[in-house]
Structure formats: C-alpha cells, structure tokens
Amino acid sequence: MLDSLYLYSHYLSISIRSQMQYQTSFILLLVGSFLSTGLEFVGVIVLLNRFHHLQNWNLPEVALFYAIVNISFSLCDMTMGSFVGFPNLLKTGEFDRFLLRPRSALLQLMTQQLTLNRLGRLLLGFAVLLWTGLTLHLVWSPAKILFTGLTILGGASFFLGLIILQATLSFWTIESLEILSIVTYGGVETAQYPLTIYQPWFRRFFTFVIPLAGVSYYPILVILERSDPLGSSAIAQYLSPSIGFLFLWICLKIWQFGLRHYRSSGS
C-alpha cells in the first residue's frame, strides 16, 4: 500500500514535469478549462438574475451545489485519469503488458493520463465555494469543514467508481461505452442544481441506482443548514457522503471480478 502511494506520487511528479514542458499550451488549456467550466456558472447567474430564485433556492445556495460537484469531479478527473484509452488498450492487447508488471493494473491505468491542466475547474469550484460561504454567512466550524471535506472526497470516490465501472464493462464489450460517460458528465451537470427541481423518476435514478445525490444534494443540505423539502432525516443526510466510498468499494470489487475473467483479445 505504502509502496503504491510512493509510486503514485512518483508518477504524479513525472506528469507535472512533463506537462510543464509545454508551458504556453499548459497555461492556455488551464485558462480554457477555467473559462469553459465558468460558462456554465455564468449561465446560472444569468438565469437567476432573470428569475430571482429557483424554487426556494437563491443564487448563492445554487452556487454551492455547483461548487461541490465541480470540486469533487475535478479532483477525480485530474489525479486519477479518465481511462479514456482503456478500450483501445484492450483492443490492441496492450493491456496484457500491464498485467505482467508487478504492480496493480488499476494503479498503472490511473496514472496513464493525469490531466493537470484541468486545474481550472478545481480553482473555479473553490472560488465559488468561497464566495458562497461569504455571501450566505456560513459559519465554518471545524466540524463543518471536516464534513465538507468528507463530502468532496466522497464525491471524488463516487466519480472514480463510475469511471472504473465504465472501464470494467469494456472487458466484455471491448468497446468504449459512451452511455456511461453520459452518466458521469451528465451527473456533474445534474448535481449542479438542487435535486428538488427534477421529476421523481429522475431523482430516484440519481439517488438509488446511481447514488449521486448522496455526495451532493443531501450533504449540501447539512452544509446549508436547511431542512429537506423532500423530507429526508438529518441522520441520513449526515451519513450520506459515505455512500460515495461504498460505491467506490463496490466498483472495485466489480473491477476485480472483471479482471479475473479477462481474456486477451490476442491481437
């Protein structure tokens, strides 16, 4: 375990150094990621400027949903890679080489593509979080800071789980399953607004099938110190971020199952 952590940090430092070689490109991409994530937020501001509120939520409250999910997702996206090329590794048989190395295949995959230029999304998320805290006069007690941190980590674990799940399915299909990207990126989009605005079937899907609400909507109620219009209990809200870690654990089990049944395509 410690050994893996060391190896991971080594990969990370190599990746930072190599991306810094193309400085202009790095900075442009960073600005680009900041702006393109920011666009969505500009959209939220523009709409709430016209409508004044979204159901019972005002702009800073909606902004908190935006901030938390974007921080969670960018943490996962930047530091764990996106497994984008994985189906290709399977198709070409390249993946077999990963299996021969004396380290876990997952660790090697995670460190394949660290896209630190997505830092823009993270920075924007923190900026919005800060602004929200100041505007709503949230009291950041140590307990609340800890809870917010756990929520973010739970969210990052949730997204990592989704990405691993998508990769695992490729063991059988040898194709990239874009459908699951819809759940990943669509999930980020969905969690940018309070769950109450969606239709019941949609809410249920993102609570019970894909437990996204557990790492966004429910813990954010705790952070905002608001009661739930949907009527969930306080205990459930406090416990909800743990669903992210549980989801990751389940996805890891599925990954191990898939790995055991992996047959090289042989090409």
Added chain:
Amino acid sequence: MSPYIAIVSARIRTLLQYRIAALAGMLTQLFWGLIRTMLFTALYSSSSVTQPLTYGQAVDYIWLGQAMFAVTMLTIDQDFQEMVRTGTVAYELLRPIDLYGLWYCRAISKRISLIVLRSLPIFLIALLLLDLHPPSSLAACGAWAIATLGALVLTSAISTLGSITLLWTIAGNGINQLLNVAVLIFSGIIVPLPFFPDWLQPLLNFLPFRDLLDAPLRFYIGQMPPESILILAAHQLAWILGLIILGRLMLAAGLRRLVIQGG
C-alpha cells in the same frame, strides 16, 4: 466548382459511417435537453416575473439548441490536427486546388454530416416524443430554414479559421478552446440569449455567434417576425465574407512561415 463538390460528397460519405458514435452523441444531447427542460420548468413554475420568452418558447429553444449543438460547437478536425502534427499537411500544399477552398469544404462536409446524424434525429425525437412544438407558422418555418442554411455556411467559416490557427501552434487546442467558449456562450447554447441582461443585447446582436443558433431559432419559435430574415441574412453574409477574407489572409501568412515538422 466540380472538384469541390466531389470533395464534399466524398467526405460526407466517409463521415456518415460513424453512426455508433453519433448514437452516443445523440443520447448525450437528449439527456442534456432533459436536464435543461426540467430546470426551466422549475424556474418558470416558481417565479411570477415576466420573462422574455414564454415557457413553451423556452422549451422549444432548448430542444432546437440541443439538436443544433454538434453543428454549432467548434470542434477541432482531428484528422487535420494530425496532419499538422505529423507533417502530412505538406501533401495538402501539393494538391492542384485552392487550399482555403479545400479546408472549407472539409469543414462544411463535417457539418452537413452532423446535421444528418445528430440534428435530424434529435429534432424528430423532440418533436414527436418530447415537448418540442412545430414551427409557429409556415413563414416562420421558411425563415428558420434559410437562417439555418446561413448558419451552416458561417459556422464552417469560423471552423476553418480555427483550423488555420493550428498552423501556428502544434498543440493548438488552446486558441480553439477559447474560440469555442465564445461560440458556446454567445450563440445561446448555454443560456438562451433573450435571458441575458438588456444592456448586453447590442453586443450579442453585433457578434457573429448569435447567427449560428439563436437567430434561426427565434424565427422557429415566432419571437422574430419572418420578414426580418432579410436583415439577418445580410448580417450573416457580412460576417461570412469578413471571416473568409480573414481566413485567407491568415492562411497566406501561415504558409509563408510554414515549417513542416517531421518527415
């Protein structure tokens, strides 16, 4: 003219092969449209402030926007980027054909194939199964069709310009990403333009980006009278000519200092 027609038709036939990828893209757009319409339902149902669009118009705007999303969005031509990176772009220079015309043909072929593979299915699904209404009148429909044609020509000019900037930076994504940010926000994809603050409207009306999506849609939903198609067409034409001239100048400048990488 005939070599261009041959290029466009060959290219379209190639691009139409990618149907599975188109299916995934289509589902993404439908999902996005679903989230957006639910968002607007919530916004309209909880607010009594008078809005620039009615709820029905806003929903139509969203679905038409999702249908045209792939066509409007500026994507780097992957094949072209690869050509610049590997140096095979040199072959392009050898072809006995005007280079700008050739690249423009590539761009417009891509967009025509996207209309067939993405826009039409999403439009039909939204119209037949979801809550998209038919055009407000026959005249509105005609104006919408003409404006969309103008948008197609204009978006290809912007995209060709984006490709030409790749001659300067090999990585190249940076500038195109920034250009894309402008397209996304000022065309009305992220938020329908009528919702933007009133003081910003003159700027939005001046920029070419609204001609890509917002202006055609406003004819469809009946927010702009069909007669004003003439004004819009003039606006589109002015930008098309301007961007083509700019593109040609940049291409000429780029070729003067072109160093072929690789070999």
